[in-house]
Amino acid sequence: MRVLGFLPGLVAVCLLSVGLNSHVQAQVTYQQFESPEQYEQYRQLAEQLRCVVCANQSILASNAPVAESMREEVFDLLVNREMSPQAILASMKQSYGQAVHYRPPMTGETRLLWWGPWAILVLAFVAGFFWIRRLFKS
Amino acid sequence: MTVWLGQSMLWLLVALGAMTALWATFRLVHSQHRSSHYERVERDARYLSGLLRLMFVGLSLLMALLIWAFLSDDFRLAYVARHSALTLPFYYKIAAVWGGHEGSLLLWVWLLSAWIGVTTFHASLPGMLHFRLLTIQAWLLFAFVLFLAATSTPFTAAETVLPDGLGLNPLLQDWALALHPPMLYMGYVGVVPAFALVMAMLWHRDETGTNLRWSQPYLQVAWVFLTLGIALGSFWAYYELGWGGWWFWDPVENASLLPWLVLTAALHTTPIASRQPRMLGFAMFLVIVVFVLTLLGAFLVRSGILSSVHAFAVDPTRGRMLLLFTLWVAALAFLMLGLRRSRAQSGIGIAFLSRETLVFFASLLFLVMMLTVLLGTLYPIVIRSMGISDLSVGAPYFNQVMAPLTWGLVALMGLTSVLSWQNTQPRRLLRRLTWQVSGALIGGILFWWALPVHSPDTLAVSLMASWLVASVVVWGLRYRAATASRSLSDRPKTLSGYPIGAWVAHAGFVLLLLGMVLSTVMEQALEIRLQPGESMTIHDQTLLFEKITEQPGANYLTQQAHFRLNPGEPGARRLRPEKRTYIGQKMPVAEVAIHSTLARDLYIAMGEKQGKQAWSFRIQYTPWIRALWTGVLLMALGGAIAWGQRHWRKAQAGRELG
Numbered sequence: 001m002r003v004l005g006f007l008p009g010l011v012a013v014c015l016l017s018v019g020l021n022s023h024v025q026a027q028v029t030y031q032q033f034e035s036p037e038q039y040e041q042y043r044q045l046a047e048q049l050r051c052v053v054c055a056n057q058s059i060l061a062s063n064a065p066v067a068e069s070m071r072e073e074v075f076d077l078l079v080n081r082e083m084s085p086q087a088i089l090a091s092m093k094q095s096y097g098q099a100v101h102y103r104p105p106m107t108g109e110t111r112l113l114w115w116g117p118w119a120i121l122v123l124a125f126v127a128g129f130f131w132i133r134r135l136f137k138s
Numbered sequence: 139m140t141v142w143l144g145q146s147m148l149w150l151l152v153a154l155g156a157m158t159a160l161w162a163t164f165r166l167v168h169s170q171h172r173s174s175h176y177e178r179v180e181r182d183a184r185y186l187s188g189l190l191r192l193m194f195v196g197l198s199l200l201m202a203l204l205i206w207a208f209l210s211d212d213f214r215l216a217y218v219a220r221h222s223a224l225t226l227p228f229y230y231k232i233a234a235v236w237g238g239h240e241g242s243l244l245l246w247v248w249l250l251s252a253w254i255g256v257t258t259f260h261a262s263l264p265g266m267l268h269f270r271l272l273t274i275q276a277w278l279l280f281a282f283v284l285f286l287a288a289t290s291t292p293f294t295a296a297e298t299v300l301p302d303g304l305g306l307n308p309l310l311q312d313w314a315l316a317l318h319p320p321m322l323y324m325g326y327v328g329v330v331p332a333f334a335l336v337m338a339m340l341w342h343r344d345e346t347g348t349n350l351r352w353s354q355p356y357l358q359v360a361w362v363f364l365t366l367g368i369a370l371g372s373f374w375a376y377y378e379l380g381w382g383g384w385w386f387w388d389p390v391e392n393a394s395l396l397p398w399l400v401l402t403a404a405l406h407t408t409p410i411a412s413r414q415p416r417m418l419g420f421a422m423f424l425v426i427v428v429f430v431l432t433l434l435g436a437f438l439v440r441s442g443i444l445s446s447v448h449a450f451a452v453d454p455t456r457g458r459m460l461l462l463f464t465l466w467v468a469a470l471a472f473l474m475l476g477l478r479r480s481r482a483q484s485g486i487g488i489a490f491l492s493r494e495t496l497v498f499f500a501s502l503l504f505l506v507m508m509l510t511v512l513l514g515t516l517y518p519i520v521i522r523s524m525g526i527s528d529l530s531v532g533a534p535y536f537n538q539v540m541a542p543l544t545w546g547l548v549a550l551m552g553l554t555s556v557l558s559w560q561n562t563q564p565r566r567l568l569r570r571l572t573w574q575v576s577g578a579l580i581g582g583i584l585f586w587w588a589l590p591v592h593s594p595d596t597l598a599v600s601l602m603a604s605w606l607v608a609s610v611v612v613w614g615l616r617y618r619a620a621t622a623s624r625s626l627s628d629r630p631k632t633l634s635g636y637p638i639g640a641w642v643a644h645a646g647f648v649l650l651l652l653g654m655v656l657s658t659v660m661e662q663a664l665e666i667r668l669q670p671g672e673s674m675t676i677h678d679q680t681l682l683f684e685k686i687t688e689q690p691g692a693n694y695l696t697q698q699a700h701f702r703l704n705p706g707e708p709g710a711r712r713l714r715p716e717k718r719t720y721i722g723q724k725m726p727v728a729e730v731a732i733h734s735t736l737a738r739d740l741y742i743a744m745g746e747k748q749g750k751q752a753w754s755f756r757i758q759y760t761p762w763i764r765a766l767w768t769g770v771l772l773m774a775l776g777g778a779i780a781w782g783q784r785h786w787r788k789a790q791a792g793r794e795l796g
Binding site: 028029031043047048056057058060061068097098100101102104105109110114116121124125128131132134135136 | 379380381382383389414416417420444488489495502505506514517518521529530533534539664665666667728745748
């Protein structure tokens, strides 16, 4: 099921990896970056992006071929096209769908997700206060 | 033969379980009409205990049969053929017994029967209450055995008998993951006696509260095992998955964290409830929630509705039954609690400024944390099944939401020392608080100053840690002052009179907190490409990549990278990360090499071959990670000490009486 949602992105990955295989691209490594800061940016991006065929692993953690091509995509956007991290995340979401990003956005359908914990906290403490009052010495 | 024997024994146990539960219920209903004679209850309890122990013996035999089938490579059993192979070392053949859904469920049920067996010996409860407790456990055991037999029997014949099995998932061929399920399940089933006691008390209309104390050692042992089980899983993820992290907020990890959070709250609340009957309802509520969460966890992990790298026993067809069972148990238990909860206003009552209030609000915070993890885990599933959208909720969400909640919890924890049971005089509270806050501020800032990284995160964790340390110190000082003012005969004569277990566990939590934050903030990681003979430097450590060798292992082929740490220095260490390709598997599995000192881990995982000679590696320098593991071990140790002290005190009290 999950794979279906990623279909457009998968096609892109396959095409990309075919293209890359023709001139044997090495795995993304530290030496290819222009500065340690840029490498750190890359790591932080790769950590937040989900490998689209894996069982819940980030593209940084997974050693599946798809994760590899996605890492190369991030590298390409960051180093060759000099895009900002925000723009890269947006571009990745464009091609793979929202689920590629481990951080859900703050939109209509995720309002409950983001505000839920704080609502529960306030409710629990207010209700708890009224409940525990019964225990106080009169 | 094994299939036939296993199947008939299993169904025999179903029959025995049904008979036990029905007979016990019948005796209970019967005895309610007449005045129940003490002797008759005693006799019935003996019979029931015997039957439950018989169930344990039967399940032990079944377990032994399955282990034997694995050890003797009986591939006529479909389950053995799916999860084992001739070349598997014998210790992993035993671990392979719980390598899939069926066998791990058998392990779960067997451990459950073992715990129930223990409760039959442990009869310091009033006769009728104990009988009800055993009856409820008999029903639960029957339900589990029935589920096992009807949907998940490991004793089915293979359609075609192959000369060799498919082999155990290579990720599971590891000592930590071999021990992980038994530990975790010990934690889960350890909650059952406490849950059964709560239900029995509600059924019995027992409102005294003192009987709830009986469940405390079970909760303590369950907590110790659950803590160790989660830690083992996390440790395995750290060194076996090769990604360098130790917690991913993966749904399966979360499923084990949910009961742990509430169990921790229950552990702190039940002793209070046994003194304050007005807290009884809340303590019972917590215990019920923990039990329901263990069932919910089983459903989440085994039904296949989650996508996870940690789930190894997935089967959607059984998911529905598990969910139904969970919902039924939850509905029944909460209904009982709602209808029969004690509304007694007995007991002396407490003041707002008391430890009781503090533990209550901290427990609420644990509940909020649990609900948050649950929300984040279920949200994507619900949203997707409703067809609204597809999204992932991962570490960025959980870290952002859980961090403030954890800080809140730490703030409350640190207040334990300045508050007293029942009532605290505001002036004393203020005086202690001034000392503790100023101590914590000074200590925290000094510690932060000494750290190599000065960021808001490290400042926060320094302050929190020193707040807790200050609180443990103030707690200890107050304890000393309190015992010194007592008369000599009233003072604790041995160490068992001091809450050492609690101190150790709380100190362990401080280390865990430091380890979690500092290892994450200060970690340095590189994916790097190296040629043989090339060296690299991370932090102040130099690593020389010498060569790659290939050799066969027990049931795999391995490529080993040879590294030398700080070459040139005397006694240079070698590190050998591996990439193993197991027989019958395509994807290789990385075995990381770790060089640990107290202060840091140096971690190498092999990547891919790059061209003719070069390889890529993930090299990581992680300070403070040992504090994390030590902290968890101390927490478990503290729990075990607290459990031991209880026994010691009891034995002492017994000696003094006798």
